[in-house]
Amino acid sequence: MSGSLQQNVGLFPLSYRIGTSAPGAQTLSLNLLVSTPQQEVTGTASVTQAINPPLDLHFDVWGEYSYLTVMSPGVSKILITVDGNQGGPHSNSMTGLEVRLVVGTDWQNGVANYRYFDGQRWHEVNGVPAQQVESVSSRVQLPPLEPGPVILPHPPIMPLYAAPIQSAIASGDLAQMKNLASQAKQQLDQHPQLQSALEAAKGEISRLERR
Numbered sequence: 161m162s163g164s165l166q167q168n169v170g171l172f173p174l175s176y177r178i179g180t181s182a183p184g185a186q187t188l189s190l191n192l193l194v195s196t197p198q199q200e201v202t203g204t205a206s207v208t209q210a211i212n213p214p215l216d217l218h219f220d221v222w223g224e225y226s227y228l229t230v231m232s233p234g235v236s237k238i239l240i241t242v243d244g245n246q247g248g249p250h251s252n253s254m255t256g257l258e259v260r261l262v263v264g265t266d267w268q269n270g271v272a273n274y275r276y277f278d279g280q281r282w283h284e285v286n287g288v289p290a291q292q293v294e295s296v297s298s299r300v301q302l303p304p305l306e307p308g309p310v311i312l313p314h315p316p317i318m319p320l321y322a323a324p325i326q327s328a329i330a331s332g333d334l335a336q337m338k339n340l341a342s343q344a345k346q347q348l349d350q351h352p353q354l355q356s357a358l359e360a361a362k363g364e365i366s367r368l369e370r371r
Contacts, residue, residue, distance in 0.1 A: 170196030171361055176261065178272045178290040184210050186285065188274055190221070190242070190259065193361060200224050202365055205244050205257060207276050217276060219244030219257045220368060228262070237262050237270070248369050261290055268292050 172194055179187035192203040202222045209215035223242030243249075244257030256277040263270030269291050275284045 170194075172196075174201075174267060175293045176272075176290045177293050178259075178261070178274070179288055186215065188259070188272070188285075188288075190261070190290075192221070192240075192242075193365070194225070198224075199226065201240060201242060202248075202368070203242075205242070205259070207257070215278070217256070217278065220246065220248040220251075221257065221259070222249045223259075227265075236265050238265060238267065250369055263290065263292075 174190075174192045174194055176190040176192075177187060178190060179185050186207065186209040189206045189208070190203070191205070192201045194201050200222070201224065203220075205219045205221045207215060207217040207219075221242040221244040223240065225238055225240045228237040228239050240259070240261040240263065242257075242259045242261075243255050244259070245251060245253040245255050247253045254277075257274065258276075259272060259274040261270055261272040261274075269289070272288055272290045273284075273286045274288075275282055277283075
């Protein structure tokens with residue numbers, strides 16, 4: 161395994177829906193690719209609302225995450241901070257989105273504060289619930305054995321990284337430790353597919369950063 165590939169085996173996708181379930185409420189959709197070795201995130205986001213005229217803003221986002229560790233019997237959290245614009249961090253576009261999302265160590269649910277620029281002024285939204293939603297499974301096209309394309313689905317990339325496992329061990333949560341151990345074993349068994357998915361993800365990151 162090459163050094164660069166070994167450093168990035170902690171890549172996994174996350175998608176969050178941030179907002180209330182009230183009819184017509186504003187929604188922030190956050191789709192991230194998490195790199196655990198660097199504790200960095202990249203991806204896309206959209207802010208939508210069914211008003212007249214409708215709100216429909218889209219951003220390229222990037223940022224980082226960190227662990228908010230407290231002494232027992234407190235509960236540790238993960239803080240995800242991202243900024244967004246049109247074109248990514250290396251473009252000349254002004255920042256139009258700032259998100260601060262706090263979730264549990266299982267990455268599932270949390271609370272977010274965010275602000276966005278609608279082209280005229282900044283708007284702030286605070287203390288809204290965030291819920292992880294299912295990421296889209298990756299797909300790869302292989303050479304067909306018979307006429308016509310053959311599309312074989314890959315299972316979603318499972319998280320394989322040390323910090324949540326260490327956190328589960330420290331908490332003594334047997335169910336969580338078993339779940340993470342099972343996911344890690346599945347990912348190790350599917351290592352060839354992980355390599356292929358990783359190369360595809362790296363290519364997409366490079367493409368977005370060049371925009």
